[in-house]
Amino acid sequence: MAGIKDVAEAAGVSVATVSRALSGRGNVSASALAAVQQAAAELGYVVSSSASGLASGRTRNIGVLVPVINHWFYASVLEGICTALMREGYDTTLYQLSKDPKQRDRVFSDFLQRQRVDAVIAINVELSEDELVALHALNKPLVGVGGPLPKVPTLHVDDEAVSALATEHLISLGHSRIGFIGGSLETDVDFQVPSHRRIGYERALAQAGIEVDPALIVGADFTMAQGYEVAKQLLGNPATRPTAVFAVSDEMAIGAILAARDLGLSVPQDLSVVGVDDHELAALFSLTTIQQLPHEQGEMAVGMLMRAIRGQEPAMAHQVEHRLIVRGSTTRPPL
């Protein structure tokens, strides 16, 4: 392993100059820069992250907190983060926060305390008061994606507006009996998001002068399987069946489409369905949805962090765009 000394020797300069040339901090003449770069390339020199980190306090590594990985939203955000960080020359270190309190504890008391990361991105994690305190005590730039964290600048769609838009789309088509498949209370994975989305739905109904019917509101855990289950209950009784369903995730919306099919209902003739996400499966099911772009959210989060790290500006909360994508799952209500 070539070290900085070897490069200095080969380039005929001091180690300080090599350090300056390679890190871009401090003044280096063009000739020295060139000599250093060539020597480094020839020797295959790469700075040791431990040594550099110890001396400078900067690790070029970002910690990412996620509740789960194996889920479209989280995995998409993570990909965006990873791609953007790599472009900046940063590593991505992953900390999965399970429900196990001991394991969670260790993340905050050990893993994040090791000085391995320069900053932290939290993807839609719900933290206890203590955990939040611990996170802030790190005294490092912090950015959230998804569920808003108290005192943490967060990137997220306007959940109320998303729901209102979806609901308004159905109302504008002539629907008035609109079912709502929201999150369930136990699902802390998407904390806060569920309630905001429900508020948007009710607001849109209210604005259209439609009364909220509690019988049309059900909850599920954001998965296709549970979406299917609750939709079957919601749609099973022909007397009370809604003419449209708004599900707060595409996976649940697809579950509802499958349930409708199994009940002999055609989508969209007998039932219109709208989801949220623009999941990769949405097109296959011709699902009308409100698009959010998690990959882009991940990249934006990195952008915010980089600016904060460079001290250019403190990160600030930020709403990201959403838009209605109309596909084949919505139409006018049956006569």
Next chain:
Amino acid sequence: MAGIKDVAEAAGVSVATVSRALSGRGNVSASALAAVQQAAAELGYVVSSSASGLASGRTRNIGVLVPVINHWFYASVLEGICTALMREGYDTTLYQLSKDPKQRDRVFSDFLQRQRVDAVIAINVELSEDELVALHALNKPLVGVGGPLPKVPTLHVDDEAVSALATEHLISLGHSRIGFIGGSLETDVDFQVPSHRRIGYERALAQAGIEVDPALIVGADFTMAQGYEVAKQLLGNPATRPTAVFAVSDEMAIGAILAARDLGLSVPQDLSVVGVDDHELAALFSLTTIQQLPHEQGEMAVGMLMRAIRGQEPAMAHQVEHRLIVRGSTTRPPL
């Protein structure tokens, strides 16, 4: 930030003893151990990874190479790895290998050279000759999960046996016209796996004395959408339609089920379908499948790596279990 000196002082011992006590290397008396542990706990002392890494050469961090994150198999393996590593006190650093050659290059020439990781796990990545050389040149423990890498001990299911089992299941039900939805040649994401799976399919047919019909063999990219597309072609012509389909991933199998439905075919009455994976959606579609457990594969990979790191044994290639899970998508062929 409390440092090792503070702990030493508080515990009334030298820094060397603190280091030994906390790392479990070298002899420490029970009394010194207790004093150190208490002092460390009181001060909230956590070793600095940079300082420890620089001095010892060990980082307590593992690099994970993945081609994509947002995919059931990869995300599941990653979760398993992350969980298991955390249990061992290790961090997980993620390197996504895109198709962009410059970006890939940087992973091998920069990111992995920074001495930030003690070992590397590669999940189903296909590497060029140069990349393999670079990886081995790290001189660190290496383990693969999924697609076998030359000279890298790898954990994977026996793809031929998986396919043979799925095909034999259909044959035993009485099917002889069995369609095959395999991988496509361009799909390097799952390199090698596709061809092994096809071999197993053909072997099972041959053993049953059934001739391979090339018209029944199609390829897709492992996604539900493409599975749907190719299945429609395969099933569209009633004259040549198979009575069963074996798809080498559950997502493609589900795509085939959806295609069958849209063609007015009932599963399993008109068409039996078998997949591979035991994807989280398999149960919802009542899909018969060959289960592989990627989460467990991730955990096992960590186990192998830990043993290699501790010098207990060199990691060795290893086949992981698979088993047939019979659900409702397979039955006897129509009369």
Next chain:
DNA sequence: ATGAAAGCGCTAACAT
């Protein structure tokens, strides 16, 4: 079993 001290490979303050 313990302590003193020499690095680990780099960065940054200081001097020139």
Next chain:
DNA sequence: ATGTTAGCGCTTTCAT
């Protein structure tokens, strides 16, 4: 613009 050098916070050898 460049070099000299003192750490960064720990581990480990060596001595005891």
